[in-house]
Amino acid sequence: MTLTDQTFSGPFVAEDRAAMIRDHLRDAIVDRRLAPGTKLNEAEVGTLFDVSRTVVRAALQALAFEGLVRTERNRGAFVANPTPDEARQVFQSRRLIEPGIARAAAERITTSEIATFRARLHDESRLMGERGPTARRAEIHASGDFHLLLASVAGNAILLRFMEELVARSSLVIALYGRSGASSCGHNDHADILAALEARDGPRASTLLLTHIDHIEADLDLRTTTGLALREALAP
Amino acid sequence: MTLTDQTFSGPFVAEDRAAMIRDHLRDAIVDRRLAPGTKLNEAEVGTLFDVSRTVVRAALQALAFEGLVRTERNRGAFVANPTPDEARQVFQSRRLIEPGIARAAAERITTSEIATFRARLHDESRLMGERGPTARRAEIHASGDFHLLLASVAGNAILLRFMEELVARSSLVIALYGRSGASSCGHNDHADILAALEARDGPRASTLLLTHIDHIEADLDLRTTTGLALREALAP
DNA sequence: CCAGACAAGATTGCATACAATGTTGGCAGG
């Protein structure tokens, strides 16, 4: 039995298999089932999804573009292992882009989108009360989805794609450098941001988002511990 | 004789051939030797560069990710043909990102980087005086390089990559919707921006960049002329 | 006992063959 069989069985099984594998792998990386540094063997992945290496290579190449996978010539593909410096760049980028997205979203948001946000927030707070790795993963996902939903409301497909990449990479960074493990708990920044959106208060949404990013980054320990190369060697 | 033979012959001929083909194609698209809508036949490109379709596909996938090429399943790859709406999104994104890049660059720029900027500007103004399609292409390139140089000075690899994509896509947009053809001539915005950088005046550099983007966008005619699908059909 | 060379195995890079799909031109029927 293959992974795709047991996970999906909708009408899109025969659609774009490379894209499907890419999405599965991305999910696994983003919610930390695949640790940074893990080797992604082409043949192994191919067997797992019941496709040839050709298709796997396309999926891995796509993930390499997104910065979630690092490929080395004649050595293969590995789950990315961002350095502290790369981590800082991820958050610097988010600080630059997301406030603008929030401003645009506040101007354009519709009532039905507000309802979607509410439902998402509800799920999120429910998950924060639960225990266990599954709930934790779902919480990480929900937290990222909030930011992606915001970007989609802003109505710019290019910025949405940039945010998809940044949110995914943030998840990797938190996995590596997060102090409390529970990255964004404690605050309910998301609720505050939603309130600003409902009030169509762009500047306030923008400011809140900036401090939200500060909160996330404050939970990181980015002191460069030169032993990362070693740590990577130990991971698989 | 193949294209690579006549263009390059350095020690990196056997390096990463997919990346080389990608770069050649991107250059051709960005300085408008390949018109939007042009079909990129895998076998044809492969023959041209003397590689198999496997390698060509990797290059095309990379360009598709950057938004310079659009692929349709079982139909192939085409040079992207951005709609007016996509064009607006490109410039909205630049308006959001580039001022922040300028601010960061103003804080970090070194004297040697200033010298590089000066040299680039000198080339640029020289090219603006010349005639002919070759000089025109070089001018387009130089103009884009100014923005990429700025991004590299800002010292954030992620933002640099975002800007590479946005600058490339801007070139496509200008090719399609530029009014005067000579996109950025008339102004010497770049010189003003460099002056602000030299003065380490981040806010001023930021503001100047914003008005510079306004100038570029003002030269566009983005009225939706529903005949674009037809136009695309005529291109190849 | 250690260092370095070397060979065997594993893995990726690439080319090519075949299958699946879309396109195009012609032909028959109206």
Added chain:
DNA sequence: CCTGCCAACATTGTATGCAATCTTGTCTGG
């Protein structure tokens, strides 16, 4: 003359085989 079907062709999607490269374990010489 026009419309719709059908077959031949062209092009992409995928699997697989082989060559190139890297890794790893072993052996030999010091």
